Amino acid sequence: MNTDDFTVAQRIHDGFDGLTRAERQLANIILENYPVSGLGSITALAENAEVSTPTVARMARKLGFGGFPDMQKQLRHELEATISDPLTKHDKWAADAPDTHILNRFADNVIDNLRNTLKHLNAAEFDKIVALLSDTEHTVAVVGGRLSHTLASYFFTHMQMMRDGVTLIERNSSSWPHYLLSLKEGDVLVMFDMRRYEQDLLRFAEMAKARGVRIILFTDQWGSPAGKAATHQIHSRIEVPSTWDSSVVTMFILEAIISAVQSQSWESSKDRMEELEALFEKTRLFRKFI
């Protein structure tokens, strides 16, 4: 026990780059439920991580232990130290940072935002939005504001993978009239407008509504003026201890919607995905999973 000072977690972090695929998989399982997951038998741990026992033994060596039992001993030592230390109250997020560290303050805040957003979110409304977006009878256009364009782009990228007829409207509002032309009655416009609400978006929404376009609006808790033109809207909490507002909760909702659309239209999107995979494979643009 010469290098007792380094925790198993620390050694994993330090040596993470040198770990192989299976070893990383294992490392993650160990860290996931740390340190309990490492206290059982080597067999149990291996099964849990879906790797072989030799992999576990090898990694223990790689991390500088004599073997698996040696590593386990270290885990027990750490646990002992942790448990006897009353300071280890788990009211902190980033364990090694003080409560007042921005990470911890931010985390508290974002969780709060998420909780409040969901509390005031109507699940039925959510489901309707998902249904609208799954309906391939109508096209979907996505538009965002100065800062929220990123969210629009993120949403577009995923939707595009799942279905036909999805357009991302350019950032520059001078081209918007052209896009408006191709939007027909019943089509869907997904709009992002967070505080510092933008005049152009409001006008765009109004004109789209006049054409019979159905608008799904993502806005903040105070609500964009474009809300008047929207068929459905989702209000996210965006305040955080920062000069800027947070997009985390909105992104959360977007991902939930994407996931729901995907599972709703799995039959049709499955083929599409496979085709896409094949295309990527052909162009060899992307490596396979390591």
Added chain:
Amino acid sequence: MNTDDFTVAQRIHDGFDGLTRAERQLANIILENYPVSGLGSITALAENAEVSTPTVARMARKLGFGGFPDMQKQLRHELEATISDPLTKHDKWAADAPDTHILNRFADNVIDNLRNTLKHLNAAEFDKIVALLSDTEHTVAVVGGRLSHTLASYFFTHMQMMRDGVTLIERNSSSWPHYLLSLKEGDVLVMFDMRRYEQDLLRFAEMAKARGVRIILFTDQWGSPAGKAATHQIHSRIEVPSTWDSSVVTMFILEAIISAVQSQSWESSKDRMEELEALFEKTRLFRKFI
């Protein structure tokens, strides 16, 4: 496992009167450093308590377990329950939707991701990254992959508002060599590479490193191969009940970094922000806060 509800400690207390001298001696050792002392081998525990191994095995039976390993299993369960954070136990997020609604499942999952990410995030490393990004002596370039380009873009947009010398590298990798040319020793490259790690990003990272560029890598829990070239890296948990991975946690970290950079360099960025405001005002592109 029928009487799982009783902890080992409880069973010891309840059955203490029925224990023999050697067994009591053993029981005291178990309770003394509970539950760690019971997590080693039966031999170690026996030696620790100065009794024989059969005594340990017998007592485990006596307390109602199938044997020593069975008792140990229970100890690990208890430990897990103790250690795991009660914050997760938010039965429902979206109040009017069933537990199984995608919103609730997603919320549980994302919180889990956030917790695990932060638990294994090094706050010192975070602070170093913030310092690097606050240093205006060197330029900052931001690059992302197919799906993570959005994150790169989000980060860029905010950084650009706070400081000079920030570049967003185009999506199309054929133009990357040009960007490489303008990166000098000591400059900072912020890279995003999530699973389906991209070959081009790896090569870009290697070449940048060769030029003495310091790389901040945002990757997932498994780690991009570009990690070998990175000066600092942040691993986010990205798995959610969806066909795609989640960017929520990464975005959370980004926002925290942005906020930290902002407060770190407030003196210099304040003027810049005001100038920016004035410009926006002039071009009347954006309405004031309603």
Added chain:
DNA sequence: TGCTTCTTGAAGAATATGTTTCAGAACGTA
């Protein structure tokens, strides 16, 4: 004291654990 019952640990048997070896798979490279 002598008898019985209970407790205890040494020793060996049964079992599970941990390690090593090795061949095939996956990967990187030319």
Added chain:
DNA sequence: TACGTTCTGAAACATATTCTTCAAGAAGCA
């Protein structure tokens, strides 16, 4: 594509653990 390298898990092996047996010793009792 072909080659060399690295990674991985099945299987055999060595080792440690846990359990069982059993006899010696302690404790209680007449």
